[in-house]
Amino acid sequence: MRDLIIIGGGPAGCSAGIYSARKKLDTLLIAKDFTGQIGHSAWVENYPGFERVKGLDLAKGFKSHLESFDIEINEFEEVVEVVKKKDFFSVITDEGEYEARALIICSGAKTKKLGVPNEEKFLGKGISYCITCDESSFEGKNVAVVGGGNAGVEAAVELTRFAKRVYLLECEESLSADEVLVERLQKEGGKIITACEITEFKGGEELEGVVYMKDGKEETLEVDGCFIEIGSKPNTDFVKGVVDLNDKGEIVVDPKTFETSVKGIFAAGDVVDFKDKQIVIATGQGAIAALCAYRHLS
Ligand SMILES: Cc1cc2nc3c(=O)[nH]c(=O)nc-3n(C[C@H](O)[C@H](O)[C@H](O)COP(=O)(O)OP(=O)(O)OC[C@H]3O[C@@H](n4cnc5c(N)ncnc54)[C@H](O)[C@@H]3O)c2cc1C
Structure with a gap:
């Protein structure tokens, strides 16, 4: 029986692993991979200490820092189920079954x-799924945002501060975002195109256009840019019915301890019910979760 199992090898999982190893907890970290979502980020420009770093290089740095500690790592292994036993937890993967007195879930999002x-x-x-990360690259340029919910319209409003022209594309007849946001976008000069179906992106080396069908x-x-904001x-499929999830399927946590609805199960990073999802936030939450898990175990 181990003290702790951490699920996930992204920024939150690596940070939780570093903190638990330094507390000398007998820890197993299980991860499908060590790239997580930052592997999809060409350049990261908002992680303190690195003015501009490739997402993959930052992920490699997290992994090698983790490996410098005495911690057991099972890479390329997928957790398929978590079972709560009397005073411990069983974690079932595609390769085996492991037990621990506490868990930290850092499985992120897609x-x-x-x-x-x-x-x-x-x-x-040219294409991005993260407005906070990439908006500044499109200063003075023409950009499109796909998605007429609150996230999409908020992103479009934000882009009107930088971009020359902002288009919002939505496949339904009307936008589902709050009216106040839609009014703000119109006031800032954003052009809204509804009832359109995007069929392809085109360009040479870089994005040059969005092709869509309308009428x-x-x-x-x-x-020059297109932000896809469709959620x-x-x-969290493997913890459904074990811990409380919100209506988006995110794990509900206590914001001071990152403990879930089940004592002894903690969660951190993009998998939890926090609005802002960033690397620096995920690493901070991973550290808090590990320190709180340590206090719980002692
Ligand atoms: C395109 C893109 C660009 C971005 N750019 C930036 C940026 O510039 N700056 C910034 O701060 N943020 C950026 N973000 C957001 C940032 O990537 C996330 O906030 C951050 O990666 C969250 O870390 P995490 O550890 O919570 O989750 P993730 O990075 O999603 O990592 C999840 C980990 O869990 C593992 N996992 C998942 N399911 C299982 C399972 N069942 N069993 C075992 N392992 C599992 C995965 O393999 C992975 O290792 C970007 C996001 C995207 C998509």
Whole structure:
């Protein structure tokens, strides 16, 4: 029986691992991979200590820092179920079963994709899923935002501060965002296009346009950037029915301790019910969760 099992090898999991190893907890960290979502970020420019670093290089740095401590790591292993026993937890993976007195879930999230041609090709070359991360790259340029919910319209309003022209594209007849946000976007000069279906992205090395169908006609919007804001899905299938989740499927935590609805199970990073999702936030939460798990165990 181990003291602690950490699920996830992204920023939150690595940070939790570093803190638990320094507290000499007998810890096992299980991760499908060590790139997490930052592997999809071409450049990170808002993690303190690094003015500009490739997402993959930052992920490698987190992993090698973790490995410098005495911690057991099972990489390329996927957790499929968590079972609460009397005073411990059983973690079942595609390779085996492990037991611990406490858990920290840092399984992150997956951004929803449109699934249209060239979406992958222009990722980091005009296409982004993260407004906070990439908005400043589009100063004075034409950009589109896909998604008419609050996240999409908020992103479009934010972009009007930097970009030359902002378009908001929504597949439904009307936007689902709050009216006050829609009014703000209109006031700032954003152009809203509803009832359109995006069919492909085009360009050479970099994104040059978004192709969509409207009223049976194909149109091309010439833009340098496109933010896809159609939501993300937290990786929580394996804890459904074990800990409380909110209506988005995120794990509900106590914001002081990062403990979930189950004593002894903690969670941190993009998987929890915090609005802002960033690397620096995930690493901070991972550290708090590990320190609180340590206090719980002692
Ligand atoms: C395109 C893009 C660009 C971004 N750019 C920036 C940026 O510039 N700056 C910034 O601060 N933030 C950025 N972000 C946000 C940032 O990546 C996240 O906030 C951060 O990665 C969250 O860390 P995390 O550890 O909570 O989750 P993740 O990074 O999602 O890591 C989750 C980990 O859990 C593992 N995992 C998942 N399910 C299982 C399972 N069942 N079993 C075992 N392991 C599992 C995964 O393999 C992974 O190791 C960006 C996000 C995206 C998508």
